[in-house]
Amino acid sequence: MGTQFLKGRFTNRILLVVMLLLILLCHTVCKMHSINCSIHDDPLPIPHEFYQPGDIVIGEIVSQVFYLYNILSFMEQPTQIMIDEPIYYTARMTYKATLSLLSTEHRFVPNFKCDKQNNLIALIGGCISEISANMAIVSATHKTPQLTYGSFLPLKGVKKLFPFLYQMVPNEAHQHTGIVRLLQHFGWTWVGLWAVDDDKGDRFLQTMVPMLSQNGICYAYIVRIPKWNYVDEMIDFALQHLGTYEMVFEENPTVFFIYGEPPCFQVLRMLLLVAPILGFPPLGKVWIVTSHWDFASLSIQKNWEIQTFHGSISLTVHSNQPLGFQRFIQMLSPFWAKGDGFIQEFWKQVFNCLFKMSDDSDEGNENETCTGKEKLESLPGILFEMDMIGHSYNVYNAVYALAHALEAIYKSNSKYRGLEERGKLTFPNVQSWQVHHFLRRIIFNNSAGDKVCFDENGELVTGFDVTNWVMFPNGSVVRVKMGKLDPQAPPGKELTIHDDQIVWHPSFNQVLPLSMCNDNCYPGYSRKKKEGEKFCCYDCAPCPEGMISGQKDMDACIKCPEDQHPNKGQTKCIVKVLSFLSYKEDLGIILAILTIAFSLITALVLGIFMKHKETPIVKANNRNLTYILLISLLLCFLSSLLFIGKPGNVICLLRQTVFAFIFSVALSSILAKTITVVMAFMATKPGSKMRKWIGKRLTNSTILSCSFLQVAICTLWLSTSPPFPDKDMHSAKAEIILECNEGSATMFYCVLGYMGFLALISFIMAFLARKLPDSFNEAKFITFSMLVFCSVWLTFVPTYLSTKGKYMVAVEVFSILSSSSGLLCCIFSPKCYVIILRPELNNKEQLIRKIK
Incomplete structure (x- = not known):
């Protein structure tokens, strides 16, 4: 138990002294655990206390005294064990110490007011949640504000049960969020969970496991670290949990996430100490710990290996370095205050010396005498740190918060003004519940420049420092602040990490550790x-x-x-690239060249026939029909150009309809030629009435009627479901096919079917008339040309249906060119041969002779 006072005017000097005294108690006792204690059956006596009287008293209970028990057995004599390092915190000790603060000076008379009753206005403590909770039960009954500076208390119902409780630490939920963000920052999705085996550990796992899962993080296993209540359990744990160590080593998580308080650290160190002795290799892992954790060692452990925790990362309550603190630590002496046994016990433990005239100085003891000139800065960091750490900083803020609350009480009540005794202000009859009223509204900046205030739940509004622990072989410890956690930041931006400041465990060779169940699944x-x-x-x-x-x-x-x-x-x-039959690609260029070439040939043939229009061979084959057929073939060739190039609205409307109409005219001309041959032969018979049908009337009516029917089909097509530009996204993997959607496939095949019908009729009639004695075997040439035409278009249909995109268009263009060139070649090449190369055969006598 430690107590301290505030007395007199509120000067900076007095506040600084009070603040430093209380910080010292926490810094040297709570953290270092360095008091010699024996195993007692009755733990009620308080080994050390420090008290100075005053008008107003602030009490502090530090977590210094631990007791270790054996399991009670009536089968043998109780063990008589003396141990230098206490292990177990007892609730009985805490209740006793708290009630002592509320009792008469140097007497234990709880719940009574006596002459020398302590005017206790507030309590500060404790270092772990169990101590804080035990204190809160008593402080709440007496309506005394309690400022807990260490571990968190359970959140559920705390404010209702302990309305006078203030936590100098942020809400634990913020810490959970920070750990998740930390794991996500480094991409660690496979972790081992270690939690103390008590109610706090249960609540932690119930909260943290679902939170990890929701953020894509899994745990490989859960290890429960027991609380050491008995000596026998300590030994049993080291033996029973070697299997746990083996599992931890064999599993592949690189990251361990630990939830516990300082006693758990001693348990873990015991396990790590025993395991290598039994042949287990050292662990090279990343340890992530919560702010409850403390890497401080007991003095008996100062030579124990600590390198396992090198590179650990922890969330620590934000701390700063007040002005003058380093100087104060350097001036610290074990003889600085009479009646303070805390400092002397700590001094004996860490420097392995004894004070003269002390009770524990025996003859033959080889320990040196403590001089008080020993240097604290010479101690390993694992035993004593020269900087102000989170717990000490919380005590610092707690003292200042109480001082500001008292100042607010003084300023708010005029009756205190003028009450001066020898130039000093007094606070008569200030009650603890009055301090609570002002304390909850306190807002100020401390001497380190940090803002101090409480939220509606009595929790300090602050954040966490992300600390990287660097452990040196000589026991020195360096805390590197490599980031911060700001709970007030927008979601997703709470955590700030400076990766370049991190030091990893040597087993990772300064490369970012990976912690996943298996390798990543890479893109693809x-x-x-x-x-x-x-x-x-x-x-x-x-x-x-x-x-x-x-x-x-x-x-x-x-x-x-x-x-x-x-x-x-x-x-x-x-x-995807746009795909269509273009003039810029080889296939389009070839088809365009063929189109132009055949068009020129057709135009040349037309020119030859027009030049020799008066010759018998031109006249004998119905000159007008020949011109119509050649012009239609010329237009058929040219219509192929409509199929090359980017499809547009006009192009899509004209493509099939223009081609269908022109080709129908060509086929109608051929059909008219065939009918003319048949009718001419029938008209030569004596008494035939067919003479009156021979002539322009027959040919014109045949061409007009056959072409009109195709025009009607095309008109119906365009009026009901016309072709339109379309994009085929799915037929080709890497292309968007620009095409003309036919609109109605039925009408499209009706158009083709009608042309096939004309070609079939022409073929049948020409085939039947192939042996008739016409001029220059006209019927035979038409028969062969229709055979070529039908073969091309019968092949076209399955080929057209089996291709996609620009190749479908190319098939149709090729079919147009092939069928048109077949007609041109089969019908007109023999005539051109006679006209150009055998002009002697192009005479009337030859024509008559052939007919006969």
């Missing part, structure tokens, strides 16, 4: 759940065709937009 693959395993353990499956994964560890591959397609590795989407 997605995660596939393993049956019976946690969701962080998975196989990697390649993305299906048409899908990608652009990041590591994607749960599912995603489909590219319609206008994009996956690259070769299926890691990203690439914009």
